[in-house]
Amino acid sequence: MSNSFYGPLDPAPDAGWRDDQPRKGFFTDTSVCIGCKACEVACKEWNAVPEDGLLMLGSSYDNTGALGASTWRHVKFIEQPKSFGHQDAGMAGTAAGPAMTDVLNRTADSALVGDRNALGTDHSGLALLGQPVPPAKPAPVELGMPLSVLPGAADGAQRTEFRWLMESDVCKHCTHAACLDVCPTGALFRTEFGTVVVQDDICNGCGYCVPACPFGVIDRRVGEKGVTKNEGIAQKCTLCYDRIGDGLEPACAQACPTQSIQYGDVDELRERAQARVDALHEQGVHDARLYGHDTHDGIGGLGAFFLLLDEPEVYGLPPDPVVTTRDLPEMWRKAGLAALTMLAGAAAVFGGRR
């Protein structure tokens, strides 16, 4: 128990599993992701995850928004005025106006009506995503096309470098899973594969796992009572618990056409990831780095980890996540001390004069 809150460990034996199953997970290599979203579709299909809004978000090709109760794979798109390694996009120097990145980002921001920060939160985001017609039209933004002259020819500005980052995000199946630890019903449990899964028939929808997750993955499903499947309870990626138990790959990994999503034994995936990042560095892609592979990080390592081409926060990932339960022993100590203070205070106020 001493190491259960923090630091490296093998989660399945720690949870009491005795048979020697190797830990399973994902290695998502974003350097070969082509943003096809086959993973999103395969996941929805296999797991019968209900639709959760069909709105154009204007954030590059990302119209999914965020992971949530009804989005278990989410492909992110980031457009940057940078080159990818030594690759030449063939745009530098052409008279094509300034990079579109800024304009596109501004458009994306204004296209999200209402409180755009609510996006990605299933309970409040659905109201936003579900609007068939935005209530207030965002102000029109000049995109600079189409024009009758060559774009940028008039102002003489030159196009910058360009690269497109894509990343298929998913539940991280943490070594120290805050969602699982704070769950008061035991609905969230650790499988024999070291993954974290919700038992639909146990969860009472208390919602505690939602703010506990350091990655904002799990959420409570909103929908129509008695109509929407698993309405009112917490939902997230199961790493296809029903498939991997039968020796199959998870649906997203099977559907991925570029092997950006690789499924397997976590130990082996870590080696493969290290080899891949070394190869990329050799090829001049110096900004390639692994995320979540280190068992000494604040989560004890992720069961689903990533190769990224920029800082984690660029992808909407926390740069240095620490599982909240690391501090739980201290929290209980402080709460105990506070309780004793209250008891002593109450005793003291009756000790005085009348």
Add this chain to the structure above:
Amino acid sequence: MSKGRRGDKNAVVPPAEFTSYYGRPIVKASPWEHDIPAYLFLGGVAAGSSLLAAGADLTDRPALRRTGRLGAVVGLTLSMAALVRDLGRPERFLNMLRVVKVTSPMSIGTWILTAYGPFAGLAAASELRGLLPRRIRTGVLGRLLGASGTPAGLVAAAFAPAVASYTAVLLSDTATPTWHEAHRQLPFVFVGSACAASGGLGMIGAPLSEAGPARRLAVGGALLELAFERRMEQAMGITAEPLHAGHAGQLMRASQVLTIAGAAGAALLGGRSRTAAAVSGAALMAGSACLRFGIFDAGQASARDPRYTVVPQRERLDARAPRATSTAPAKDGRSPVGTAQEMR
């Protein structure tokens, strides 16, 4: 990928540069509604009231005892209703009792309430036995109720401090920046708030001659709350910002004004005028409620803005290993590129 947006105009710290994915939140705000801060407040009132009732019982202050016992049971009942209502599947409430998990403050809290509730209820029932028909009141049941008041009240008082303080752990054991970063001081803020509110209730319900302990509890609680809230904010860095911004900021300011005014009223006039005592007590209760709602709302706001997730983590990383400025790849595979500036 938008850069650090301009913060709230009420923000106390200048907005830090940071990078995010289209300004979207990283962690999710809890799906909890205002049932939860209402519960935090009512649970605090119940806990403090049980302590006051037990003390009043032992020192022969019947009116304060009655106020405490009834306040506890009303607070507790409303609390439970709020908690169940906030579940996604209220009909599965009893699933909470399947397991005991020290890693889940909600599980421990459920068990604390399960232990506390029946005794607080029994103490209140004993208080109300006068309402029973004479035949029952003087019968076995009535006499049993009468005899059980004191022991039940004492057991409830023993569990009461835990009822008041665990709720701080409930909020802090999350990735919600403002709640988590408050974890060292929040239990003291919450028990202080509970003492202030329940003391306030005692001042409203009991005559001046009996309300001395309630006044002292209220003033002591208010001072504890104010002092620890201050210390908490000093320790929180940027995550204290949401406590001053927007609706949460208004609630926190209101809480401070009401608590200071209530405590001053209780200390200076509370022993002389029943009206002043009642007004001060009401101000203290309102101050406690504002504090709970303010801290709740600030946490929700901190989760919705990626700044409060990214900036502290980035600072932590940079303190550990400052990012290189050369273009050579860092030894650990971390990139030298990607500062917020470059993201434009």
